[in-house]
Structures are given as structure tokens and as C-alpha cells.
Amino acid sequence: MTDLEDVESHFAFGENWAAYAESIGEEEIGEAERGLLKLLDRDEIEGRSFADIGCGSGLHALAALRLGARSINAFDIDKNSVATARALLTRHAAGASWSVTEKSVFELDPAEHGPYDIVYSWGVLHHTGNLDKALRNATALVGNNGLFVIALYRRTTLDPFWIAEKKWYMRASPNAQKRAQTAYRAALRLGMAMSGRNFSEYVENYRSRRGMDLDHDIHDWLGGYPYEAILEPEVDDFLTRMDFEKSRSIARPKTFGLLGSGCDEYVYRKNS
Ligand SMILES: C[S@@+](CC[C@H](N)C(=O)[O-])C[C@H]1O[C@@H](n2cnc3c(N)ncnc32)[C@H](O)[C@@H]1O
Known part of the structure; x- marks a missing residue:
């Protein structure tokens, strides 16, 4: 192993x-x-x-x-x-x-x-x-x-970046993790606004993705290591x-x- x-x-x-x-x-x-x-x-x-x-x-x-x-x-x-x-x-x-x-x-x-x-x-x-x-x-x-x-x-092209981010995140303090989650959520909102999509609607409908929840999925994405x-x-x-x-x-x-x-x-x- x-x-x-x-x-x-x-x-x-x-x-x-x-x-x-x-x-x-x-x-x-x-x-x-x-x-x-x-x-x-x-x-x-x-x-x-x-x-x-x-x-x-x-x-x-x-x-x-x-x-x-x-x-x-x-x-x-x-x-x-x-x-x-x-x-x-x-x-x-x-x-x-x-x-x-x-x-x-x-x-x-x-x-x-x-x-x-x-x-x-x-x-x-x-x-x-x-x-x-x-x-x-x-x-x-x-x-x-x-x-x-x-x-x-x-x-994705940015896989090496995300692997480094995940390694950092899983060892980061709860406060640092919270800040990363807030930054990610803001980036998501900005990305959606730039592509003409409605963030509030997206959050509201998020559970329709297999019953999951956006905040727990953000934590899971930012920390999910190995990757x-x-x-x-x-x-x-x-x-x-x-x-x-x-x-x-x-x-x-x-x-x-x-x-x-x-x-x-x-x-x-x-x-x-
Ligand atoms: C992102 S979650 C997905 C959970 C679930 N399948 C779902 O769709 O919601 C990944 C899960 O895989 C588990 N996992 C990671 N490595 C594993 C392994 N070697 N054997 C079994 N489970 C593992 C984790 O503990 C975690 O619960």
C-alpha cells in the first residue's frame, strides 16, 4: 500500500x-x-x-x-x-x-x-x-x-494548481478553510454573472444535483485529496x-x- x-x-x-x-x-x-x-x-x-x-x-x-x-x-x-x-x-x-x-x-x-x-x-x-x-x-x-x-x-488544464490547493486546504486551519470557501463562492458568483447565469437560482436548484448541497460540495471540492x-x-x-x-x-x-x-x-x- x-x-x-x-x-x-x-x-x-x-x-x-x-x-x-x-x-x-x-x-x-x-x-x-x-x-x-x-x-x-x-x-x-x-x-x-x-x-x-x-x-x-x-x-x-x-x-x-x-x-x-x-x-x-x-x-x-x-x-x-x-x-x-x-x-x-x-x-x-x-x-x-x-x-x-x-x-x-x-x-x-x-x-x-x-x-x-x-x-x-x-x-x-x-x-x-x-x-x-x-x-x-x-x-x-x-x-x-x-x-x-x-x-x-x-x-482540466489547471489540475496541477488544484492538486496543490487541495494539499494546502486539507492541512489549513478551519478559519483559513472558511476564507477559501468564501473566495471560491465569490469566484463562482462572478463566473456565473459573466456568463449571464443567475447565482441565486443556481444555489436554490443545487439540491437537484443528486440531493447534494452547495456548501458541503464546495468544502468537498476544495479539500478532496488525493485527487x-x-x-x-x-x-x-x-x-x-x-x-x-x-x-x-x-x-x-x-x-x-x-x-x-x-x-x-x-x-x-x-x-x-
Ligand atoms: C466525494 S465522496 C463521494 C461519496 C458518495 N459516493 C457520493 O456520491 O456522495 C468520496 C468518498 O470516497 C471515500 N473513499 C476514499 N477513498 C476510498 C477507498 N480507498 N475505499 C473506499 N472509499 C474511499 C471517502 O471516504 C468518501 O466518503
Whole structure:
């Protein structure tokens, strides 16, 4: 294991999820369900076994259960994420078949975990310290004809700047982090004004993005380290070699990255 694969070298994602989870209610759960349905049809979820790698708050594991998944096994390397996801699922999915386990994607062994009908990992594998190895480990858990659903940061010209920023941010004091968040929010507002978009409307509608919340997402973006990024042709190439075929994607080409990056979303099916 390299140092970057060790949770000690990671941004404290779980603390952010713990704070965010307090605000999760029916509205956020409904948006998370709609986020999943952008990538998967309901009948692709119903009755299926589902692994959520890097479950964070547990919101999307919960959404998958609500959409009819037969069982959910959620995993996260961060003990605070695990506690938060367990509390959320206990609150909203008592009696359903689920588990949340503190484990890294690098510890998931297909002989013990899986195979699954659906392996879902949204916004995670690029934060593990070794994207290639994480992709290999996660794909190994997908059963024949199963689906691999992932979101990965898109490469930008400013990736080296953002990596340096994240390294600084995760070690910065809470006050310095707050100042960085304020500066980022101001830059976002300015960028939107310059492109004729309405910032207040954007903030108001932000939850419609998978049930997430702008302030927690800003903290997550500014601190999310380790960080890697990738483009669609590279993902295609990698997964084709792993015997997967693309079902759908929502992806864009490389951007400049002045305000950071965004996640491209992919669904691949394992050939049987
Ligand atoms: C940006 S969050 C995404 C959370 C969730 N999937 C979502 O869509 O809201 C990244 C999550 O990946 C987890 N993570 C990072 N490295 C991991 C690893 N090696 N194995 C499992 N989870 C990991 C973090 O602890 C964090 O909860």
C-alpha cells in the first residue's frame, strides 16, 4: 500500500458527510433517486444486488434501496462516513437488507465480496490514491452481465494548481478553510454573472444535483485529496480491456478548470 492509499493521508470526507447528513430528508432522498435514474432504469435496479463503494453519507445507497434494489452492501474507508451512512440507513431503511462496512476498495476481494449485479462508485475512485488499481479492484466485483456505474473527475488544464490547493486546504486551519470557501463562492458568483447565469437560482436548484448541497460540495471540492482526473476515451480504453462495454455516459471533453472540475458519469456492462 502506498501512503496515498492510506486513509491518514486523505481529506476528512467523513466529517463533511456527518455535517451534511443532518439535513437529509425526503427532498434530498427524492433528488438522489432521480440522480440514480439518470444513469439506470428502474428495472435495472429492481431486485438487484448493489454495492456502493465509497458510500459517503449513504444517501445513494438509500436511494437504491428505495428504488427496489434487493440488497445493498456499502463500503467506505472513512469511519465517519461509515457511522453516518449506518445512521441514515437505520433511520430511513429499517428492515431492508443492507450493510455498511469500513473497508477500502483495495481490501475488497471478489472471493469474499460479490459478485454484484450493480457496482456503484460515484465520485470516489479518483480520491483513493491509485485510480487504475481502484478501477481494477472495483470492476472485479461486477458479476457477468452486471453493471459498473461510476463518476470520475474530468481532466482540466489547471489540475496541477488544484492538486496543490487541495494539499494546502486539507492541512489549513478551519478559519483559513472558511476564507477559501468564501473566495471560491465569490469566484463562482462572478463566473456565473459573466456568463449571464443567475447565482441565486443556481444555489436554490443545487439540491437537484443528486440531493447534494452547495456548501458541503464546495468544502468537498476544495479539500478532496488525493485527487486524480481522467477523460472518457481513457475510461473507455481501460474498461474495454477489462471486458466491459459502455451502456451510456454523460461526459465532456477536457476543460480549462478555472473553477475546478466536474464529474463525468459512466455506465458499463460486463460481458458475460
Ligand atoms: C466525494 S465522496 C463521494 C461519496 C458518495 N459516493 C457520493 O456520491 O456522495 C468520496 C468518498 O470516497 C471515500 N473513499 C476514499 N477513498 C476510498 C477507498 N480507498 N475505499 C473506499 N472509499 C474511499 C471517502 O471516504 C468518501 O466518503
